[in-house]
Amino acid sequence: MVEIExxxxxxxxxxxxxxxxxxxxxxxxxxxxxxxxKLENGYNIGIDKRNVKIKxxxxxxxxxxxxxxxxxxxxxxxxxxxxxGGTIASYVDYETGAxxxxxxxxxxxxxxxxxxxxxxxxxxxxxxxxxxxxVPKDWVKMAxxxxxxxNKGKAGIVISHGTxxxxxxxxxxxxxxxxxxGPVVFVGSxxxxxxxxxxxxxxxxxxxxxxxxxxxxxxxxxxAGISSGKCLIHRATKVRKMHSSRRDAFVxxxxxxxxxVEDGVKFLSGYRKKSDGKxxxxxxxxxxxxxxxxxxxxxNDDFERFADGKDGIVIAGTGLGHVGEGLIxxxxxxxxxxxxxxxTTQCLNGTVNMNIYSTGRKLIKxxxxxxxxxxxxxxxxxxxxxxxxxxNVEKAMQRNIAGEIKERRLITPISxxxxx
Amino acid sequence: MVEIExxxxxxxxxxxxxxxxxxxxxxxxxxxxxxxxKLENGYNIGIDKRNVKIKxxxxxxxxxxxxxxxxxxxxxxxxxxxxxGGTIASYVDYETGAxxxxxxxxxxxxxxxxxxxxxxxxxxxxxxxxxxxxVPKDWVKMAxxxxxxxNKGKAGIVISHGTxxxxxxxxxxxxxxxxxxGPVVFVGSxxxxxxxxxxxxxxxxxxxxxxxxxxxxxxxxxxAGISSGKCLIHRATKVRKMHSSRRDAFVxxxxxxxxxVEDGVKFLSGYRKKSDGKxxxxxxxxxxxxxxxxxxxxxNDDFERFADGKDGIVIAGTGLGHVGEGLIxxxxxxxxxxxxxxxTTQCLNGTVNMNIYSTGRKLIKxxxxxxxxxxxxxxxxxxxxxxxxxxNVEKAMQRNIAGEIKERRLITPISxxxxx
Numbered sequence: 146m147v148e149i150e151x152x153x154x155x156x157x158x159x160x161x162x163x164x165x166x167x168x169x170x171x172x173x174x175x176x177x178x179x180x181x182x183k184l185e186n187g188y189n190i191g192i193d194k195r196n197v198k199i200k201x202x203x204x205x206x207x208x209x210x211x212x213x214x215x216x217x218x219x220x221x222x223x224x225x226x227x228x229x230g231g232t233i234a235s236y237v238d239y240e241t242g243a244x245x246x247x248x249x250x251x252x253x254x255x256x257x258x259x260x261x262x263x264x265x266x267x268x269x270x271x272x273x274x275x276x277x278x279x280v281p282k283d284w285v286k287m288a289x290x291x292x293x294x295x296n297k298g299k300a301g302i303v304i305s306h307g308t309x310x311x312x313x314x315x316x317x318x319x320x321x322x323x324x325x326x327g328p329v330v331f332v333g334s335x336x337x338x339x340x341x342x343x344x345x346x347x348x349x350x351x352x353x354x355x356x357x358x359x360x361x362x363x364x365x366x367x368x369a370g371i372s373s374g375k376c377l378i379h380r381a382t383k384v385r386k387m388h389s390s391r392r393d394a395f396v397x398x399x400x401x402x403x404x405x406v407e408d409g410v411k412f413l414s415g416y417r418k419k420s421d422g423k424x425x426x427x428x429x430x431x432x433x434x435x436x437x438x439x440x441x442x443x444x445n446d447d448f449e450r451f452a453d454g455k456d457g458i459v460i461a462g463t464g465l466g467h468v469g470e471g472l473i474x475x476x477x478x479x480x481x482x483x484x485x486x487x488x489t490t491q492c493l494n495g496t497v498n499m500n501i502y503s504t505g506r507k508l509i510k511x512x513x514x515x516x517x518x519x520x521x522x523x524x525x526x527x528x529x530x531x532x533x534x535x536x537n538v539e540k541a542m543q544r545n546i547a548g549e550i551k552e553r554r555l556i557t558p559i560s561x562x563x564x565x
Numbered sequence: 566m567v568e569i570e571x572x573x574x575x576x577x578x579x580x581x582x583x584x585x586x587x588x589x590x591x592x593x594x595x596x597x598x599x600x601x602x603k604l605e606n607g608y609n610i611g612i613d614k615r616n617v618k619i620k621x622x623x624x625x626x627x628x629x630x631x632x633x634x635x636x637x638x639x640x641x642x643x644x645x646x647x648x649x650g651g652t653i654a655s656y657v658d659y660e661t662g663a664x665x666x667x668x669x670x671x672x673x674x675x676x677x678x679x680x681x682x683x684x685x686x687x688x689x690x691x692x693x694x695x696x697x698x699x700v701p702k703d704w705v706k707m708a709x710x711x712x713x714x715x716n717k718g719k720a721g722i723v724i725s726h727g728t729x730x731x732x733x734x735x736x737x738x739x740x741x742x743x744x745x746x747g748p749v750v751f752v753g754s755x756x757x758x759x760x761x762x763x764x765x766x767x768x769x770x771x772x773x774x775x776x777x778x779x780x781x782x783x784x785x786x787x788x789a790g791i792s793s794g795k796c797l798i799h800r801a802t803k804v805r806k807m808h809s810s811r812r813d814a815f816v817x818x819x820x821x822x823x824x825x826v827e828d829g830v831k832f833l834s835g836y837r838k839k840s841d842g843k844x845x846x847x848x849x850x851x852x853x854x855x856x857x858x859x860x861x862x863x864x865n866d867d868f869e870r871f872a873d874g875k876d877g878i879v880i881a882g883t884g885l886g887h888v889g890e891g892l893i894x895x896x897x898x899x900x901x902x903x904x905x906x907x908x909t910t911q912c913l914n915g916t917v918n919m920n921i922y923s924t925g926r927k928l929i930k931x932x933x934x935x936x937x938x939x940x941x942x943x944x945x946x947x948x949x950x951x952x953x954x955x956x957n958v959e960k961a962m963q964r965n966i967a968g969e970i971k972e973r974r975l976i977t978p979i980s981x982x983x984x985x
Contacts (some may be wrong), residue, residue, distance in 0.1 A: 191923070215785075275887075275890075276883070277859075277882075277888060277889055277890070278890050279885070280861055280862055285891055307889055308884060309883035309884035310861050313861050314861075324933075341969065375693070386883075386884065387912055387913065387914055388912050389910045389914070389915030389917065389918070390885065390916070391915060394912065394915075409918055421985075432862045434862075435863075438857075438881065438941075440572070440733065440856050440942060440945055441699050441700055441733050442700055442949070443855075447855060450870050450871060451870060453870070461858065462728055463696070464696075464728060464806065464809055465810065469699075469700065470695075470697070471698075490809045490811045492808050493807065494808040494811075495808040495810050495811060495814075496810070501908060504610070504697050504698070521858075525860055529862070
C-alpha cells in the first residue's frame with residue numbers, strides 16, 4: 146500500500162461519493178482522524194478517514210516542514226496564543242498553491258514574522274471547535290486559561306476564535322475576568338488564509354500588538370475596512386458581527402472602538418488600564434436563560450412555552466423596548482414567579498427607554514428590567530453571569546460591569562406622540 | 566361643574582397619582598375615552614377618563630380649530646392617506662406651544678401645505694394602534710384597503726404607521742399586493758411633531774411625493790440623515806429599523822434604497838413600475854410560524870419546545886447560516902415531519918451560504934431552506950404568506966417574490982479554512 150503524503154493528488158471514496166484533491170498538511174486544530182484535501186474548485190474539506198477508500202492519483206512534491214529557528218528572546222515580553230478552533234495563521238506554499246496551516250509557533254513565524262520581532266509567543270491549543278459549536282462551558286475554559294497565563298507572567302493573551310460566536314465568547318470573558326493583568330484579545334478571520342484577500346494575517350498581527358498594550362479589558366481585534374490592513378479594537382461587550390462574510394464584519398455598537406491598529410496601536414477612546422494584582426476568573430454561569438425575539442403575531446402561548454422553566458429571560462423587543470400589549474400578562478406572571486425579564490431592542494442601535502410610550506410604562510410596571518443600550522446577545526450572556534454571581538439580579542443587570550452599558554441619555558426627553 | 570376644554574391647565578387624579586398639564590385637542594386616532602395632556606416636563610400622555618378626578622387649575626386660551634378651506638381640485642390626482650395609529654401630522658400652536666394633531670385633511674394643510682399644491686388627499690382612519698400591537702390580521706386590513714383605494718382610482722396610497730413594526734407591515738403588504746396600480750408608501754415619525762427636530766412633516770411630505778410617482782411597489786419613506794430634510798425610499802422587503810430613537814433609523818439592508826426625496830423624487834436604482842390592471846390583494850396568511858434566534862447554549866429542548874406545533878420555522882443563525890451542531894437532530898426531525906425550516910443570518914448584512922462550512926452542509930442535508938439575503942423578519946412574514954398561498958413552500962421561499970431576495974453571489978467562492 147502506497148503511503149499517502151501531503152501534496153499528493155488523491156481520490157477519496159466515502160459513502161458513495163468521490164472527492165478528488167490535493168492532500169494538505171495537518172493543522173494544530175484538526176483531528177488526527179481527518180484527512181484534509183483541497184478540492185479542484187478551491188475549497189478545502191476535511192473527511193473522516195474511517196470507512197474511506199483513498200486512491201493515489203499522482204505523487205506530489207515532497208512537503209517540507211518549515212524549520213526556521215525562533216530564538217527565545219528573554220528581553221522580549223511573552224504572549225499566550227490560545228487556539229479554540231480558529232485558524233491561527235497559515236502560510237501559502239506558492240509553488241503548489243496549497244495552504245499550510247501553522248501548527249506550531251515555529252511555523253507561525255513564516256506567516257507573520259513581524260510578531261517575533263515584538264515578542265515571544267507560546268501557542269496552546271485549548272479547543273478544536275467551529276465557533277457555532279462553542280457552548281458556555283467553553284467560555285469557562287477560555288477564561289480560566291487566560292487568567293492562568295496572565296498570572297504566570299504573560300504580557301497578554303490572544304485567543305483565536307471562529308467569527309460566528311466570537312462576540313458572545315468575548316462578552317462572556319469580559320464578565321468573568323476581573324482585575325486583568327493584561328489584555329485579552331480575540332482575533333478571527335472571515336476569509337481563509339489561502340485567499341489573497343485573507344484577513345487572518347492582519348488580524349493576528351494587530352491582535353498581538355494589542356496584547357502587548359496596557360489595556361486591562363477583553364477586546365476583539367478585526368479588520369476595519371475592506372481594502373486596507375487597518376484593524377479596529379472593539380470592546381468585547383459592545384461588538385457584533387454585522388456581516389456574514391465581509392472582512393469588516395465586526396462593528397462597535399452604541400460605543401466607539403477603543404482604538405485602531407495600523408503600524409502601531411492608536412487609542413481613540415478611554416479604556417481600563419491593566420492591573421498589577423492577580424487576575425481572577427469568576428466563571429460561574431447559569432445557562433438556564435433564553436433570548437426571545439419579539440415579532441408581530443407572537444402569541445402568549447409561544448412566549449410562555451419558550452420561557453417555561455427558565456431562570457431568566459432577555460427579550461429583543463421593538464423600538465424603545467416594546468412587545469405587543471397582549472404579552473404583558475405572560476411577562477407579569479413570570480416576574481411574579483421570580484424570573485427576571487430584561488428588555489433590549491432589536492434595533493441594536495440606541496437605548497431602551499420604556500418611559501416614553503404606554504406599552505413601555507406597562508412593562509416597567511410589570512417589573513421588566515431596563516436593558517439600556519446593551520446588545521440583546523450581551524444582555525443574555527450577562528444574565529447567565531449575573532444569575533450565578535450577584536444577589537440583586539435586577540440591579541446588577543442595570544449596572545455597568547464590563548463596558549456593556551454606555552448610556553448617553555438624551556438631555557431633552559423625546560416627547561411622545563399619543564400614538565405612534 | 567366647569568367644562569374642561571383644550572388649552573386648560575388641569576390636575577388629574579388617577580389611581581392615587583396626580584398628573585398636571587395642559588389639555589390637548591383630540592386626535593383622529595385617539596380614543597374618545599382618553600384625555601390628552603401635555604405634562605410640564607414636555608411629555609404628552611393620554612389618561613383614561615374613567616375613574617379620574619379632573620381639577621381645573623387655570624382656564625386656557627380658547628382653542629380655535631383651523632378652518633382653512635381646502636378646495637378640491639379635479640385637475641390634481643388624489644391620494645389616500647390611511648391612518649393605522651401613527652401621527653399623520655400635527656401643527657404647533659406657537660402661542661401656547663401645544664401640539665394640535667391634525668384630525669382631518671383640512672387641518673393637515675396647516676401642517677404640510679405643500680401637499681395640497683400637489684394633490685387632493687382623502688384621509689381615512691383604519692386602525693388606532695401603537696405599532697407594537699399590530700398583528701398579522703391588521704396587515705390584511707391594510708392590504709385590502711390599499712387595493713380598494715387604488716382600484717377606485719387613487720394615484721397612490723400613504724399609510725402612516727408607528728415605526729416599531731412598520732417594516733414588518735411593509736413586507737407583509739409587499740407579499741400580499743399584486744399588480745400594483747400605484748405606489749403604497751409607509752411613513753412614520755421617530756420624533757413627536759411638537760419637537761423642532763420632528764421628522765413627521767418631512768416624512769409625510771416626502772411620502773406623498775413618492776405616492777404620486779410611477780412606482781408599483783410597497784416602500785417605506787423615512788428620514789435619510791439627522792440634519793437635513795432628505796428622505797430615502799426603501800423597498801419594504803429590504804428595510805429595517807436600526808435605531809431605537811434616531812430619525813435616520815430606517816436602513817436598506819442588502820440593497821440600495823430605490824431613491825431619495827429632497828425637492829423632488831430622484832431614483833437611485835431600478836424598481837417595478839406601476840401597472841394598468843386591477844390590483845389584487847392576496848391576503849391569506851398562516852400565522853402559525855416562529856422566528857428562533859440562535860445563541861450559544863440553546864438546547865435541543867429549547868428549540869423543540871418553541872418549534873412544537875408550528876407550520877414553519879425561520880432561524881436567525883450565526884454567520885453564513887449556522888447553529889450549534891447538536892440542534893441539527895431536532896431540525897431534521899421537524900423537517901421530516903413536513904415543517905419547513907428556513908435559515909437566515911443574525912448578522913443581517915450579507916447572505917446565507919450553507920455550502921462553505923461543514924455545519925452548513927449538514928443543515929442543507931437535513932433539508933434546511935436557504936434564506937439567502939433575506940432579513941430574518943422578512944423571511945418570517947414571507948413564510949406566513951407562502952404557507953397560505955404557494956404549493957411548493959421550499960421553492961417559493963427561495964424565489965424572489967417582492968424584492969426580498971437580491972443575491973449577488975460571490976464569483977470566487979470563499980475558500981473555507983478547515984476550522985474557523
